[in-house]
Amino acid sequence: MIDTRNMDADYTSMSNRTKRTYNLSSEAVTRVREMVGQDDLPGSQDGIVELAIDHLYRHVSDRADAARWASAGSDNAFLDEMRSLAVDVAAAETRVHG
Numbered sequence: 001m002i003d004t005r006n007m008d009a010d011y012t013s014m015s016n017r018t019k020r021t022y023n024l025s026s027e028a029v030t031r032v033r034e035m036v037g038q039d040d041l042p043g044s045q046d047g048i049v050e051l052a053i054d055h056l057y058r059h060v061s062d063r064a065d066a067a068r069w070a071s072a073g074s075d076n077a078f079l080d081e082m083r084s085l086a087v088d089v090a091a092a093e094t095r096v097h098g
Contacts, residue, residue, distance in 0.1 A: 024032075037043045042051055072078045
C-alpha cells in the first residue's frame with residue numbers, strides 16, 4: 001500500500017478550458033478551418049477562435065476608451081485636474097532643471 005496523504009497534485013500545468021458549443025454559419029466554420037496554421041496564425045480551430053475573440057474584445061475596449069477620452073474634453077472636473085497636474089509637473093521640472 002502507498003501512503004499518499006502527504007502528496008499534493010500539481011494542477012498548475014493543466015489548461016483551464018471550457019467546452020462550449022456555438023451555432024456558427026457554415027461560412028464562419030469554413031473561414032476558421034482555412035485560417036488554421038496560415039502564416040503566424042494558431043494551428044488549431046480553438047486557437048483561431050480565441051485569437052478572433054481577443055481581437056474583437058480589444059477593438060470594443062479601444063472604442064469605449066476613445067469615447068471616454070472624447071467626453072473627457074468636455075468634463076470640467078477632468079480639465080481642472082489636468083490643468084493642476086500641468087502646473088505641478090512644470091513646477092517639478094523647474095526644481096529639477098533650474
